[in-house]
Amino acid sequence: MKNSIYIGLLALTCIITSCTDVIDVEVPTAEPRLVIEASLDWEKGTSGLNQTIKLSSTTPYFETDLPNAVTGAQVSVTRESDNVVFVFEDQQNGTYTTNDFGAILNDVYTLNVIYEGETFTATETLRPTTSITKVTQTRDGGFDPDALEVNVYFDDPEDETNYYVLKYQEIGDYFPDLVTVSDEFLNGNEIHLIYEKRGDDDEDEFQAGDVVNINIYNVTKEYYNYIGILNNQSGSSGNPFTPAPVELLGNCINITNKENYPYGYFRVTQTDKKTYTFVEE
CATH class of the missing domain: 2.60.40 (Immunoglobulin-like)
Structure with missing residues (x-):
């Protein structure tokens, strides 16, 4: 019998602040690639x-x-x-x-x-990729007990190593959120992912009537690592303890x-x- 395993995911909206002083920054240039x-x-x-x-x-x-x-x-x-x-x-x-x-x-x-x-x-x-078996909504599985979240379920095949990328894109948003998950500790189980979208105020959260497209991809380990690094670099703005982007x-x-x-x-x-x-x- 398969166990149901879930992972909570949170999309955070970055807060960008600016100073009133104008600072000229010397930025190195390079040939276009x-x-x-x-x-x-x-x-x-x-x-x-x-x-x-x-x-x-x-x-x-x-x-x-x-x-x-x-x-x-x-x-x-x-x-x-x-x-x-x-x-x-x-x-x-x-x-x-x-x-x-x-x-x-x-x-x-x-x-x-x-x-x-x-x-x-x-x-x-x-x-080939596994299929999404079920999609639901809840309010009690994410970081904010009052925020709407989407739940995605799929079955991980047994006796093989798999790396997944899930793409969440709300209709009207320009960029999707990409989430990586490996079956290293989940092999052969039903996987349950919780995705919650949050920002500075309630309007940034999911609301009734919002429509989100969800894609699941079974990818190579190399692409899984590539997206993981990309997510780390794009989400590290403002944190002085993160390594410099490479x-x-x-x-x-x-x-x-x-x-x-x-x-x-x-x-x-x-x-x-x-x-x-x-x-x-």
Whole structure:
């Protein structure tokens, strides 16, 4: 008989304060680097034919309004079992799309990006994922006994090591929250995750009528670690005891010029998605 194991998760809204004095900061500059956002997700119950890869370049820290979409690249993904090549067409806005991607579980896929005479590549296996079995709402499982929270349940397969990323994105929010969980101490059990959204006031919490999309991904240990580091760096602002952020590199490499390495990650996974609407209690 499976045991039910739950983990409480809390999304915190960062408070940013500013001084009245103007301080000029000397910020080191560097040559722009290619940023590859290549998450190919085969949602259960769909064909998975339509996929998008985004390319951009890094910009100076204080010049975020500069255009940084990368166009003119050649982007393709090869399925290694039969050498079928899926070409992603340049949409002239930094996105590259295909409508005939062939998703096969446990097959190996290789990304190739040719840009400005250099070739960037990465390889991943399309991993199957477990399904979300149930989604509910409560108020008594998180950090705030009065706040609404969403509960996600899924069964972890026995006798295998799994790493999961769950993506929570409320409709209307620009960025999702990514949560990592390993089955190191949970193998073969039902896993119960509690996700609570909090901020400075009650309006930042979930309210009746809010809609949240939830995705579960079974990922590699490398991607699990990558997202964990990304979360630690993005959530460490204002804490003087956290280590300084380090350069976060993914699995993409430049085989033409290793010194001009890219940022970003190439991931190919199956995903299960649920949409939950909070109700009045």
